[in-house]
Amino acid sequence: MAQPMHVERQEAYEWPVSVYLFFGGFGGALMALAFIFHFFAATQTMIPLTVVSALVLFALAGAFLVFFDLERPINAIFSLNNFTKSGVSWDVILIGLNYVAGILFVLPQFAYVPALSGISQALTPYQVFFGAIAALAGFLFPIISGGLLAAPASIPLWHTPALPLLFLITSFELALAFLGSLFPVSGTLYTVLAGGIFALSLLAFGISLAYLEHTHNGPVEATEGMHRMLKTPRFLLLYPLIGLLFPLVLSAYLVFGGLESTWAMPALTVALFLGGFALRNCLVLNGIETYPWPY
């Protein structure tokens, strides 16, 4: 039987990788935002809750990296052997850094707890230092994990710098909307928050167009992969419509229309959550590779 083997779906990564990319990026963005909010308008509970949310998301990302994807989870202890070159090694380092620096960053917030007051006071002079490390690790996570897909040239659908950038922007977009839902604000702060989401939505829109251009004019595997994605109703509905256009339009309305609504931030969070996950999931599942046959 003739086998149409010129175009094949990649067999390496399955859905757990997309969950890992999604939760890790979301957690990283939250961690970076927690550091920024430390300097501006942070309430007593805001930093601890944001950092704890980020760490929970990193725990989920780590679980999906290790237990749902690795064939031999116990061998994760060897994952730092190639930290100079391997993206997986760097992801493990960044998750670890987020835990260590994130906890040291947030501990001074618990000075009012008698059992923690001593250590909190000792860490207070270094809070900004640890916060900066956690924020940097959080910021880098979506880029490095996106690079995990984008670096190898073997799968052209992923092989573009637009992909890590898109993961970074959509992660921060979602994190902003999530924080807006968790800590409702009003007045100027609300406009600033909505403005941030609008700016990121606009960036995500632009990068998505650049990515579409890459798949349209790029290698045949990239075009084929995008065709398969565009034939998936789940992707079409959840990313371009719900995850990209809806937040862009709604945030524009919040900024320029002067609307201040209690439902807008939760609605944006849900839309960006669904869209962000659909983007990563469909990208992972539709990675196309070819064996370079001479015929």
Added chain:
Amino acid sequence: MSRYGMVIDLRSCVGCQACSAACALENQTPYWSDKWRTKVMDIQKGEYPSTGRYFVPTICMHCEEPACMTVCPSKATFKSDEGFVLVNYDTCLGCKACMAACPYGARYVYDKKDVAQEKEVYGEASQHKKVHVDKCTFCQDRVTRGLEPACVSTCPTLSRQFGDLDDPTSTVGKAVSSGLAKPLRPDLGTKPRVYYIY
């Protein structure tokens, strides 16, 4: 030190799959799951009356700049002294980053089912006792004993040739230096050591 490589002549390959069978027996690859270190693709092209049928044996290219080695977080993928790209079964995580990075589709997972089945088939003589990502080794154990890889020695049409690419008197050296044999996707910069004549 020899720079070992392989030349595959697609003009004379008849698609008998003897290479796949020899490799599976030599290296206990999981043929029961249709996973092979080397397999022969049967490609039919065109429409009647202008049709063509081509056999393309596939195998790990043992690249000089292997993409799979760079991405491996545990350095389980490494290069031997002979320049063969190998996998350390003990430290392989099974993260499959190497599978995604390999542009030649040369790797597969030797999973739990395969390990169990192998034990059933080969008993105590089984070679793959742990789950890992598996690939061609250029039959390193045979080559170090002065033998050719199993796929080469079994090929009835001599389509596969193995030897020192730097030796101008060897069959592979002549084929490569003359430009007759070409690597696949040289643009990727992986510098494959398997060349094709077509």
